[in-house]
Structure formats: structure tokens, C-alpha cells
Amino acid sequence: MRKFALSKQTMNIARTQSSLISGSFLILLAILVFMLFGFGVEGEATFRLSRPSDPYALPNLVLPAESFIGIASLTIAFFGARLIVKAPKEYSVIFAISFFLAIATFLVWATAGKSFSLTGMLQATVVRAVPIALAAMAGIMCERVAVINIGIEGMMLAGAFAGAFFGSIFGSVLGLLIAIAVGGIFGLMLALLVVTFRVDQIIAGVAINILVLGLTSFFTSHLLKKNPHLNDTAVFKSIQIPILADLPIIGPMLFRHNIFVYLAILIVFSTTFYLFKTAYGLRARAVGEHPKAAETLGISVIKTRFINVIIGGMIAGFGGAWFTLGSVGRFDEGMTGGRGFIGLAAMIFGRWHPVGALLAALVFGFADSLQQKLAILRTPIPSEFLAMAPYIVTIIVVAGIVGSARPPQAIGKAYIKEN
Amino acid sequence: MKNSIKIKQAFSVDRTTFQDIFFIPILAISLAISLGLLLLLLTGESYQTALTALIALFVGSFGSVSALSETLTAATPLIFAALGIAIGFRAGLFNIGAEGQIIVGGLAAVIIGFSVELPLMLHLTLMLSVGAAFGAGYAFISGWLKAFTGAHEVITTIMLNLIAFRLLDFFLRLPFIQKEGRNDPISKSVLDTAELPRLLVLIDPNLRIHAGFLLAILAVILVYWIIFHTTIGFEFRMVGTNLNAAKYAGVNSSLTIVLAMSAAGLCAGLAGASQISGVLGRATSGFSAGIGFDAIAVALLGRAHPIGVLFSGILFGALVAGGREMQVSAGVSLDLITVIQALIIIFVAAPILVKSIFPWFFGKK
Numbered sequence: 001m002r003k004f005a006l007s008k009q010t011m012n013i014a015r016t017q018s019s020l021i022s023g024s025f026l027i028l029l030a031i032l033v034f035m036l037f038g039f040g041v042e043g044e045a046t047f048r049l050s051r052p053s054d055p056y057a058l059p060n061l062v063l064p065a066e067s068f069i070g071i072a073s074l075t076i077a078f079f080g081a082r083l084i085v086k087a088p089k090e091y092s093v094i095f096a097i098s099f100f101l102a103i104a105t106f107l108v109w110a111t112a113g114k115s116f117s118l119t120g121m122l123q124a125t126v127v128r129a130v131p132i133a134l135a136a137m138a139g140i141m142c143e144r145v146a147v148i149n150i151g152i153e154g155m156m157l158a159g160a161f162a163g164a165f166f167g168s169i170f171g172s173v174l175g176l177l178i179a180i181a182v183g184g185i186f187g188l189m190l191a192l193l194v195v196t197f198r199v200d201q202i203i204a205g206v207a208i209n210i211l212v213l214g215l216t217s218f219f220t221s222h223l224l225k226k227n228p229h230l231n232d233t234a235v236f237k238s239i240q241i242p243i244l245a246d247l248p249i250i251g252p253m254l255f256r257h258n259i260f261v262y263l264a265i266l267i268v269f270s271t272t273f274y275l276f277k278t279a280y281g282l283r284a285r286a287v288g289e290h291p292k293a294a295e296t297l298g299i300s301v302i303k304t305r306f307i308n309v310i311i312g313g314m315i316a317g318f319g320g321a322w323f324t325l326g327s328v329g330r331f332d333e334g335m336t337g338g339r340g341f342i343g344l345a346a347m348i349f350g351r352w353h354p355v356g357a358l359l360a361a362l363v364f365g366f367a368d369s370l371q372q373k374l375a376i377l378r379t380p381i382p383s384e385f386l387a388m389a390p391y392i393v394t395i396i397v398v399a400g401i402v403g404s405a406r407p408p409q410a411i412g413k414a415y416i417k418e419n
Numbered sequence: 420m421k422n423s424i425k426i427k428q429a430f431s432v433d434r435t436t437f438q439d440i441f442f443i444p445i446l447a448i449s450l451a452i453s454l455g456l457l458l459l460l461l462t463g464e465s466y467q468t469a470l471t472a473l474i475a476l477f478v479g480s481f482g483s484v485s486a487l488s489e490t491l492t493a494a495t496p497l498i499f500a501a502l503g504i505a506i507g508f509r510a511g512l513f514n515i516g517a518e519g520q521i522i523v524g525g526l527a528a529v530i531i532g533f534s535v536e537l538p539l540m541l542h543l544t545l546m547l548s549v550g551a552a553f554g555a556g557y558a559f560i561s562g563w564l565k566a567f568t569g570a571h572e573v574i575t576t577i578m579l580n581l582i583a584f585r586l587l588d589f590f591l592r593l594p595f596i597q598k599e600g601r602n603d604p605i606s607k608s609v610l611d612t613a614e615l616p617r618l619l620v621l622i623d624p625n626l627r628i629h630a631g632f633l634l635a636i637l638a639v640i641l642v643y644w645i646i647f648h649t650t651i652g653f654e655f656r657m658v659g660t661n662l663n664a665a666k667y668a669g670v671n672s673s674l675t676i677v678l679a680m681s682a683a684g685l686c687a688g689l690a691g692a693s694q695i696s697g698v699l700g701r702a703t704s705g706f707s708a709g710i711g712f713d714a715i716a717v718a719l720l721g722r723a724h725p726i727g728v729l730f731s732g733i734l735f736g737a738l739v740a741g742g743r744e745m746q747v748s749a750g751v752s753l754d755l756i757t758v759i760q761a762l763i764i765i766f767v768a769a770p771i772l773v774k775s776i777f778p779w780f781f782g783k784k
Binding site (some may be wrong): 065150194197198199200202203204206208209210211213214215217218220221222223234337339343344345382384387388391393394395398399 | 458462464466515564568570571572574575577578579581582586587588589664712715716719751752754755756757758760761762764765769771772781
């Protein structure tokens with residue numbers, strides 16, 4: 001009993017300390033936002049919400065730049081002060097709002113005196129979030145059974161390559177299926193290495209990344225460069241969902257996409273259902289938390305890990321295929337550009353929950369599309385720095401300023417079955 | 420009777436460690452090279468090409484004085500960076516950020532190299548130490564984040580790599596750094612006083628092996644001494660073996676983590692600086708050339724031991740030099756070497772796998 005009270009007290013102290021750090025961080029952010037964007041801004045920022053051709057057109061959103069930036073930075077500072085004083089539970093919400101405000105301020109600053117298509121950007125956000133969300137789902141499938149999968153980046157790259165190569169030969173549908181299978185094969189390889197041969201999970205993942213990078217680059221220079229027709233696949237066309245696609249803002253955001261976006265959303269919800277509503281999901285989570293207890297209850301730890309890691313690999317392969325079959329239709333070396341790792345950060349941000357990870361992926365997708373769309377606005381910021389945005393956000397997220405999240409208990413440990 | 424069992428046990432332990440240290444790497448390398456050649460055949464190349472590639476791999480790495488010089492030149496930055504990664508491993512840290520640290524260190528070094536005018540030794544020393552310091556500073560970020568926020572160093576170092584690539588592109592286009600009259604990202608050349616002297620100019624001025632290799636050997640000795648004969652090295656190993664035990668023993672684990680990570684970055688920064696100073700003479704967009712990633716394999720193969728790193732660094736240097744020869748004489752892309760390296764990592768990290776493939780090399784349990 002006393003032990004319990006003590007631990008609760010230490011927890012409180014830890015929480016006060018971390019809330020002090022995160023509170024100060026927010027106040028710093030507010031000052032930074034104000035210093036960077038608050039000076040010398042004039043005029044109004046015009047955000048276009050619809051195209052004139054849309055059936056239900058919305059009027060433009062016009063914000064006075066100067067006062068918006070002032071109010072936003074004050075609000076962030078207020079949140080920071082509140083965190084320091086009271087240490088409330090809803091860290092993530094406060095942080096999400098603060099970051100949202102900081103980014104909104106940035107957008108208003110960049111758009112001041114010009115006009116910018118907000119809907120176009122939101123649409124790009126959803127598209128860009130797809131590979132990140134899928135990487136996060138792959139990560140969740142593996143980490144819920146206590147297997148760290150750093151190799152997602154490589155699995156996605158393999159999926160991207162397979163999609164382009166086999167899509168060029170057999171057509172995009174079969175190409176997609178093969179990409180998923182290839183992802184699954186690398187999932188099997190990871191499972192073999194870490195479950196059967198008990199290789200350090202991070203080393204195995206890194207090795208898979210290097211292996212796939214080498215393999216895809218090798219095949220690119222030995223096969224694709226000599227035969228360009230093998231690297232020219234049809235991409236999946238976007239499917240407009242009747243009626244819903246005509247809705248303002250939401251229509252272009254969610255219902256005018258290709259099959260990848262719809263399937264990704266389906267995967268997120270089926271992963272949630274699988275993990276939290278089915279017996280198999282419960283077993284998987286038990287294996288991740290306490291493999292020995294799970295084994296005692298008659299669950300095969302090894303089998304469960306194999307199945308989940310292979311499914312994770314398949315999801316990663318599907319996410320990789322997005323880069324080629326769902327986007328540009330051709331493979332380039334290293335084209336996944338760290339999305340697999342960003343997906344892992346999204347998983348942590350989303351606290352190992354599929355829906356949370358999806359929301360986090362949207363944040364990253366936003367940062368990703370930001371750099372793409374801001375080029376149009378001709379901001380004085382060099383494009384290289386805009387390209388860093390998703391990576392910097394990732395570091396901030398995993399730095400746990402958003403509050404510490406708990407990974408599955410047995411994470412990273414090999415399981416040795418006792419006889 | 421009892422004694423003989425004891426001796427037998429001691430002997431068998433020695434025998435297995437001997438097998439682990441020598442057989443597994445050798446088998447892993449042969450297995451990896453064989454699979455690489457198999458891959459070559461799979462893409463429709465002839466047996467002739469595969470054979471030429473295999474021969475080129477050996478001739479280009481150890482076949483002549485110039486081949487040997489190329490091997491050691493390629494090994495130099497690998498040894499530096501892998502020493503850093505080995506220090507990280509000892510402290511339980513997995514530093515994937517060597518690539519970014521090489522870039523930042525090399526970039527800082529190149530700026531000192533062309534902008535400062537100093538006498539020979541001073542200029543060289545300044546350039547190398549600034550490169551090392553910037554590499555250390557860049558790694559410090561990950562170390563600090565790990566120690567004080569718990570952010571996993573694998574993810575932060577990877578992100579810092581990606582950021583470093585963008586930073587490099589940005590800096591190489593600044594008018595202060597970019598070579599006059601060029602539009603592509605390329606820096607000015609370093610002054611003669613900042614170049615590491617070549618070692619074998621007496622035999623042939625074209626032999627590229629430079630004094631950096633001697634520095635790398637010095638670094639091996641120094642790191643060996645630090646890891647195994649100093650308090651801080653002991654603390655690195657304690658934190659790496661059992662973090663909680665180290666904390667109870669009074670080790671300041673946060674400080675140790677930050678120090679280990681910074682030391683790792685220092686080595687990687689030196690790798691970048693020596694590469695700029697001894698081989699390239701200037702920085703270009705891809706000057707790091709994956710050295711930081713290859714170094715991970717080098718550190719793993721060398722079992723995070725400085726002496727092991729020295730030998731595995733030379734071996735990987737040989738793979739790079741031989742790979743270039745392979746590219747020239749057999750038309751095989753250098754990416755095959757990346758595949759072989761990844762396979763080596765997998766086989767070295769999975770001794771059980773190697774033992775089950777070649778059971779007859781290992782005594783029964």
C-alpha cells in the first residue's frame with residue numbers, strides 16, 4: 001500500500017517536471033512565432049475554399065494577417081502558462097492546438113497579401129498522409145507483438161519497386177498485389193531473423209533497409225535503366241464518390257482520391273477492429289505485453305509474432321506501392337525518402353493506436369504538403385528548409401514533448417520458449 | 420579428474436569464442452559474396468561476367484600496390500566513423516546518424532579549409548578539429564534528446580541525417596561557399612595547406628593513400644585505451660550493459676549517454692574532415708557517399724571492438740575498391756556492394772543462422 005502511494009507521488013513529481021519543460025517549450029514557441037512572423041506583415045491573407053466550378057462553392061476565407069498572428073501567439077503563450085501552472089492531463093490536445101496555431105500563423109504570414117488554395121492543400125495533406133499512415137499501421141502490427149520494425153522504410157521501398165516493375169509487366173492491379181506480397185516476404189524475413197534467429201531487432205531492421213536500398217538500386221541500374229518500359233506503369237485513377245465528392249472542402253479532401261486513400265482508411269479501421277475487438281487481436285496484444293503469460297495460456301508466441309509481422313510487412317508493401325502505383329508511375333532510387341521512419345514517429349505520436357496514428361500521420365502529411373504548396377507562394381524561406389519540416393516535426397514528436405507514451409511491455413525482447 | 424573437466428571446459432569456451440570471432444565473419448563474407456554473384460546471374464548476366472566481377476573484386480582490392488592504396492584510402496573514413504559507432508554500441512546506443520555527422524563535420528572542415536590562411540600543420544589541425552567538433556555537436560543533439568527526453572536515438576539520428584542532406588544542399592549554394600562560376604552545389608577547393616599529405620608520393624604520386632590512415636590507426640589505439648582503460652570508458656560499458664545497474668552504482672547515465680553520442684559524432688566528423696582533406700579536396704552534394712551507413716556494418720562486423728573495427732574497416736575498404744574495379748571491368752553497378760554489405764550484417768548478426776548453414780565448421784555443443 002505504501003509502495004503504491006510512493007510510486008504515485010514520484011509519478012506526480014515527474015509529471016510536474018515534464019509539464020514545466022513542455023510549458024516552457026510552448027511559451028518559447030509563442031515568442032518564436034511572434035518574432036518570426038509578427039513583424040512587417042501587412043494586408044489580408046486570402047484562402048480559397050472552393051473552385052468556382054464546384055457545385056456548392058464557398059466564399060473565400062479572408063484573415064487580417066497582423067491581428068491573427070498576434071492573437072495566435074498569445075493563445076499559444078497562454079496554453080504554455082497553463083501547462084506550467086496546472087499540469088492538466090490533456091497534453092496531446094493542447095499541443096495539437098498549439099502546433100496547429102503555429103502552423104496557421106505561418107500560413108497566414110506566407111499568404112499575407114496573396115491568395116492560397118486551402119482546399120488543394122488539405123487534399124494534398126490526405127494524399128501525403130497515406131504512406132505515413134500505412135507505415136504507422138505496419139509499425140503498430142509489429143510493435144503490438146513486441147517486434148520493433150525499423151525495416152518499414154525498406155519494406156516500403158521494396159513495395160514501391162515491385163509495384164513499378166510488376167505493374168509495368170502485368171498491369172497495375174496485379175502489380176499492387178505483388179507489391180503487397182513482396183512486403184510480406186520482407187516481413188517474413190524480419191520475423192525469421194528476430195523471432196527464430198534472435199537477431200537484435202534494430203540491427204535486423206537496419207540490415208533490411210540497407211539490403212532493400214542496395215537491391216532496388218541494383219535492379220534499377222541493371223534492369224530498369226536498360227529497359228525503360230519496365231519502369232512505366234499505369235497508375236490508379238482517382239474515383240469520385242457520387243454526391244459526397246461534391247461537398248465543399250470535405251469532398252475534395254476525402255472523396256476524390258484513388259483506391260489507396262480509401263483502402264488506407266479501411267486498413268486503419270480494420271486494424272483497430274482486429275486489435276481491440278477480436279480474440280486474435282487480444283492474443284497479439286498479450287504477446288506484446290507479457291509473452292510468458294500468453295504462452296502459459298496456450299497462445300503460441302512465435303506463431304503470433306510471425307503472423308503479425310508478416311501482415312505488417314504486407315501493409316508496408318501496400319504503402320510502398322503508393323509511391324509508384326498511386327502517384328508517379330515510375331520508380332526512383334530511394335524514393336520513399338524516410339516516410340517509413342516518419343510513420344514510426346506517427347505510431348509513437350498516436351500512442352500505438354491505429355486511429356491516433358492516423359491523426360498523427362495527417363499532421364505529418366500536412367507538413368509534407370506544406371513544403372510542396374508553399375513553393376507557389378514564393379516565401380523568402382529556402383526550399384531546403386521547407387523540405388526539412390516533416391523531419392523536424394518528427395524529432396519534436398519523438399522527443400516526447402507531447403507527453404510520454406508507453407510502448408508494449410515486452411518490446412524489443414526476443415522470446416525464448418521454455419521446454 | 421575434476422581438473423581435466425575444468426580444463427576441458429575452459430578449452431571448449433576458448434574454442435567457441437575463437438570460432439565465433441574468426442569463422443563466422445569469414446563464412447558470412449563468403450556467403451554474402453556468393454549470394455551477390457547469384458543475384459548478378461539472376462539479372463541475366465552471364466557466368467563470364469560474374470567470374471570477371473569476382474576476380475575484379477579481389478584484384479581491385481589487394482592485387483597491386485595501387486589497389487592496396489585504394490583499399491586503405493577507402494578504409495580510412497570507414498574506420499573513423501565505425502569507431503564512433505562502436506563507442507555508441509558500447510554505451511548501448513545505436514548511432515545511425517554517422518552519415519549526417521560526416522556531412523556536417525565535412526562541411527565545417529571544408530569551410531575552414533578554403534577560407535582560413537594558416538601555415539601547413541596549424542591549418543590542417545584546425546580543419547580536422549573543427550570538423551570533429553561539428554560532428555560531435557551534431558551528434559550531441561541526439562544524445563541530449565535521448566538522455567533528457569527519452570527520444571529513441573535511431574529515429575532522431577535518421578531524421579538528422581535527412582536534415583543534414585538538405586543543409587548540405589543549402590550551404591553548397593551559398594555564394595560564400597559555392598565555387599565561383601558554378602551553378603551546381605559544389606564548394607570551393609581547400610587550400611594546399613589544409614590537405615593531408617599523401618604517404619607514397621615517393622613510389623608514385625598518383626597513389627591516393629594519405630596521412631589520414633595513420634591518424635585512423637592512432638584513433639583505433641586511442642579509442643581502445645578509452646574504452647578499456649579509463650573510467651569514462653568503463654562507464655560507457657556499464658551504461659551499455661545494464662543501465663539500471665549503472666545508475667545504482669552512481670554513474671551519471673544521462674551525462675554518459677550525451678558523452679558517448681558526442682564522441683561517436685566526433686569520430687564521424689573526423690571521417691568527414693579527413694575525407695575532404697585527404698581525398699576530395701572539396702564538398703559536393705553526395706560527398707558522404709554512404710560512408711556513414713557502411714560504417715554501421717563495419718562496426719558490427721568488428722564486434723564494436725577497436726581492433727576488430729580496424730580489420731573490418733580494411734575489409735570494407737577492399738569491398739569498395741574492388742567494387743569500383745568490378746564496375747569498370749565487368750560493368751556491374753556498385754549497388755551490388757551495398758547488397759553484399761547488408762547480407763554481411765545479417766549473417767554476422769545472426770550467428771545461429773550461419774552455424775545452421777555450415778554446421779560442420781562448428782563443434783557440437
